[in-house]
Amino acid sequence: MSQTNQTVQIDDPTSAQGSAGAAAETAAAPAPLDTLERSRLLVVDGHSMAFRAFYALPAENFSTDTGQHTNAVYGFTAMLINLLRDQKPTHVAVAFDLDTPTFRDTEYSEYKGGRSRTPEEFHGQIDLIIKVLEAMRIPTLSMEGFEADDVLATLAVDAANRGWDVQVVSGDRDVFQLVNDRVTVLYPKQGVTNIPQMDAKAVEEKYFVPPHLYSDLAALVGETADNLPGVPGVGPKTAAKWILKYGGLDGILENLDSIGGKVGGALRENIENVKRNRRLNRLLTDLELPVNLEAMAAQRPDRDTVEDLFDALQFNVLRKRLFDLFGEEEPDVPGQEMAPPEHQVLTDAAELKGWFNGTNQATAAVQVVTRATSGGEEAVGVALVTDTAAIYVPFEELDADAERVVGDWLQDLHAPKVVHDFKAAYKLLSARGFTLAGEVDDTAISGYLIQPDRRSYELADLSQVHLKLTLATSTAAAGGQQALALEEEDVATPAVAAAFAALELSRHFAGQLVERGANQLLAGLELPLSEVLARMELTGISVAVDGLDRLYDDFSATMANTSAEAFRIIGKEINLGSPKQLQAVLFDELALPKTKKIKTGYSTDADALTDLIVKTGHPFLEQLLAHRDASKLRQTVEGLRKSVADDGRIHTTYVQTIAATGRLSSMNPNLQNIPIRSDEGRRIREAFVVGPGYECLMTADYSQIEMRIMAHLSGDEGLIQAFREGEDLHRFVGSSIFHVAPEDVTTAMRSKVKAMSYGLVYGLSSFGLSKQLAISVDEARTLMGDYFDRFGAVRDYLRGIVEQARKDGFTSTIEGRRRYLPDLSSDNRQLREMAERAALNAPIQGSAADIIKKAMLGVDDQLRSRGLVSRMLLQVHDELVLEVAPGEREEVERIVRTEMAGAADLSVPLDVSVGTGTSWHEAAH
DNA sequence: TCCGATACGTA
DNA sequence: CGTACGTATCGGAC
Structure with missing residues (x-):
């Protein structure tokens, strides 16, 4: 239901826009002769409009995930689309300046001098604009030795001579000289959205002279932007007065001496400047252009190129506008072009076997369907989608033969699979006795390697962003619906759609991964690691629950004592966990010195309180800090206690796609922030113990790995x-x-x-x-x-x-x-x-993450290939925790030392220290 | 019920 | 005015 609403909301403004466009076309329809008979040429000064766009839009708000600024590209493209929509030109071209000097530079070396350097953020944007124009099939022109305006002028005159209407788009006033009854100028007034048309009348109103005399006026007044000084004290009004009186600059030159007053003197003194200005501001109209007007006939955009390019630029709205303008079908209409294939439900062993054989080792996307259970969720089936076919396999309807066929395929290393969140799928399937293998891509991880600081890598989000495909959210939602007693059919369809999206995404990401050199990182590191992590999570770490309970009571007692004492000191009971109430007590009632300012007043954090103790020695503070400590520790213990599973172990979840630097993160519970610095806190580590059937825990950590990386x-x-x-x-x-x-x-x-x-x-x-x-x-x-x-x-x-x-x-x-x-x-x-x-920080922290990840692969590989029972349990950034089986301690230690120290070849040794014990605390060294 | 701010644990 | 995380609590907004 919410899905439908969302779609309507997204589509509404578009259809409104679309119909508005259609209405405009209908309105133009009654005068077909005019539009049919007369060609309309639109020519644009590329650089000048790109600059206008650049300064009109804040650069920091427009950049791709790769850090390329796009404000000028965006503004330029938006402007162009508006012009195409509003002016409906039959022919279009964009002219660009070149970096090489023009005849104007040769004649006057200070031409356009004094301009500040191109801002950093502008770099690369002209190239992108040219790519946009290519995708839109709009020709671009530039001529060595000349400026874009000369190209525009040549085109304008040529077209006007043919009886065409011409519109010149430029932020350079020199183009006003081109205006006549055929040629108008679109001169941006503000930004790139407000571009009024300047016809002859408008030019005359603004500058008091007809367009063909504008250059005379500009020569007298000067043009700061081009570093062309004019006559001091002479503005447009005076200049216009002279021009109208003498018929133009030639007339003025002939009558120089008869012009009186102070400005007359100034004119005579600066007459050489004026003459030079006039030579420089005359646009050339006779360039030999390499393309003729016919080649500028408006064409439909190159749809595929536009899609790719606008994707890369993240111009979703513009892409829509452009496609609307040309009546193109939007690709992201749900269930249209990207419609997932029809699927069959297969349960028969022979049919399944036939289907798997028929895939011919084509890559298949795998989407596990789950059902909520009391303790979490369980796999109830799997959707499999290849390029050519799709099936759904409901586990509960499989007989033993069919189950074996499915299981064989799932673990077949030669059946390449794309999974979104492989680790989750691996764990779900593993709980049903299946082993998932043969993974060639995890679209969540691929998305992460391409854009490591996204907050979400949900399939629906990635599909929307990268494929413009709206996905019927998760299979969990489908499961929920099923719980509401909807027909059973519903679980398969969204799962097939999800698998299809993953397959498409994987294809979409492939090129980008190569481009960013992330291929090996995916295939050689993250993907194999996800399986290692899956097994670590499934294994979990054994916990002494009674120990945790004792700690809980201890910390509770400390909390009770310290809070009672604290309340006695201040003479009342407050919530010690409320910074707001603490602020009132500390800074208002006790009138203690102010600490570091924060948004809501003054800080009451541990640093600030310790500072206050030094300054005032107030006894309340000591109790408060002790209470905080105990409270924090009790909270940690309580969280751990609640996460102990039925097997007496805690199973954290590692997230491979969170930390922008490449580190793992640990969730539910976080086992990467178990206290160690204080004695009290360290006691919590005593509750993490070796499990039954194992000899000890082993910790192995890199010493000073970040400094070593820095040295390297x-x-x-x-x-x-x-x-x-x-x-x-x-x-x-x-x-x-x-x-x-x-x-x-x-x-x-x-x-x-x-x-x-x-x-x-x-x-x-x-x-x-x-x-x-x-x-x-x-x-x-x-x-x-x-x-x-x-x-x-x-x-x-x-x-x-x-x-x-x-x-x-x-x-x-x-x-x-x-x-x-x-x-x-x-x-x-x-x-x-x-x-x-x-x-x-990123290269150092990230390299450390790379190294320990490689080490984990090595350790896991060695343990397994040697048939050892010992196993890895935890990773804490620079530390591994293993559970060692009886008799394997020495071999495991050797493996761990070798693999960890050898995980990178640095110019300094990687030092690894190892310890063992029956608890995590004891194994620390 | 959700979310920002605060506080604090780890590497 | 030191990077990278996850979690809990409070209290205001909804």
């Missing part, structure tokens, strides 16, 4: 040497920058160095460093200066990263994973600086 990427010899010598990094660096022997590096020195090293990876400023270390900004700056003096290549690298990213529009990791950062060229300083810090 920067090639800094000092840093590389530090790691090669395998000494305490921070001590080594400290000894370098403080000029003392390593053994004389104090704890304070070491912690400063450590903070700075890590801060650098995040784009830390001296201000931030000073705040964190509670030192002065000067001291922080000196510290950073000393650091960079000693490790200069690090500074060069960090600078280079941002520069390169600004140029490319993206950063890259060692495996070629890209992150697009369009905000690097934002006018908004805050946005731009945020993007700069992200650019510093």
Whole structure:
């Protein structure tokens, strides 16, 4: 139902637009002779209109996911579509200037001088406009040594001589000289939407002279935009007065001496400028153009090219407008061109076998259909769609033979499959005893690799964005409908549609993946990893529930004590979890010093409160902090307790498509933020234990992987040497920058160095460093200066990263994973600086993610191929947690060390530390 | 019931 | 005015 509503809403404005267009055509119909007999030429000055569009639309609001700005392209294209719609020209062409000098530059070297540099955001947009024009089959022209306006003038005169009507679109006033009873100028008044027609009458009204004398007037007045000074003190009115009196500039020159007054003197003094202006502003009308007017006959756009290009530019609205204008069917009308194939429901073993054989190893999209159960959802069937056929297989109607046939195909490595969210499908099918294999694409992951900072990779969203295909949302929704006792048929159709969409998407993404060098990242890393993750999730980690319960009680008791004490101190009970109520108590009632300002008043976060303790020593604060700690820990414990499954284990869900840097994320529950820093918090890790039948847990983590990557990427010899010598990094660096022997590096020195090293990876400023270390900004700056003096290549690298990213529009990791950062060229300083810090961090954090992902593949592969029972359970960014079977500890440790250390070939060693124990806490080292 | 703001846990 | 995440709670908006 909501589906229908949505469609109506989306379609309504369009159909209104469409009918308006149709009405306009009907209105023009009564005068067919006029439109039929007389050709109408529309010629556009490409650069000048592109610039108008650029300055009319904010660049930061128009960019593709790849960071290419498109405001000028958008504005230009919108304008062009409007012109085609409103003016209905029979012939169209667009002229562009070239970078090469024109005869005007040769004659006057300062011609158009003093113009500011083309803004960064404009780069590349002219090329895109030319592509748009190609797609619209509109010829583009440019002539070496001449300006676009000369081309326009030549065309205008040629067409007018043939008796055509001509419209010249330009933001350059010089074209007014072309106006006559055949030729009008469309001169943008404001932006690119308001483009009034200037005919002879309009020119005369505005400039007081007829169009053929406009250039005389412009010569006298001058043109700042072209750096052509005129006669000081002479504006259009004076100039017009002279021109009308003497019949034009020639007449004025003949009567120079009879022009009196101060301006007359100025005219005589500047007469050479005026003559030069007149020579320069005369447009040439006799160029030898390589194409004739016939070649400019208006054509329908090249539909396929428009679709591809407008997709890439993300011009969905414009694409619609353009297709409306030409009466083209929109491709994204649901169930029309992209209609999924008819499907059959197959349950018979022989028929299934026949169908699988008939696919001939063609790629099939797989969509699992689920039903909600008390504990989650279960697979009830699967929709399979190839290029030529579609079936739905309801599991519950299969006999043992049929089930075997389906199972064989699902696990057939030579039956290539496209899945949207392979990991989810793998887990669902696995619960029914099927193994899903032979995956060649996961459209969610492909979409992520192409655009890693999208918030959603839902099939419906990707289909809408990339295919313009509206999808009847999820199969879960279909399942829900089924629960409402709708006919059973309903589950298959949306699933077939979804599989079809995935198949189309996969095809659509293939080229883009190659283009972005993400092919290997998908096939060699993310796709195999998704299966590894699926098995890790299915395995889960064993939890000592009684331990969690004890912790819950402990933390509850602490909460009770601290809150009671806190309330006693302030003499009343408030909600300690409400920042608002805390603010009232702290800053109004207790009148404590103000802390850092936030949107809703003053901060009550741990930093601020600790600060207040130092300043005031107020006893309430101590209780409040202790209460917060206990409350946070209890909340963590409670969340974990609720996530323990019937098998006594916690099964997190890793999301491969969330973090823009390439990291995994962990959800429901998040096992990547289990406390470790405080003693109390660390107790929670004691509750993660080795499961029955296994000997111990093993943790293996990379030490200082990000700094090692920094050393590698920067090639800094000092840093590389530090790691090669395998000494305490921070001590080594400290000894370098403080000029003392390593053994004389104090704890304070070491912690400063450590903070700075890590801060650098995040784009830390001296201000931030000073705040964190509670030192002065000067001291922080000196510290950073000393650091960079000693490790200069690090500074060069960090600078280079941002520069390169600004140029490319993206950063890259060692495996070629890209992150697009369009905000690097934002006018908004805050946005731009945020993007700069992200650019510093992304290659490092992302490379670390690449490395541990590769290591996971290696570890999993080794464990399995050696037939070991031990298994990976968790990944925490730079750490792996494994469950080790009896007798396998040594071999597993060797594997883990080898695979983790060998996951990348850096100029520094990858150091791995390993520990074992019966709990996660104990296994930590 | 939803959502922004705040706070805080991890690497 | 340090990157990348997920989750819980509060309290205002709906």
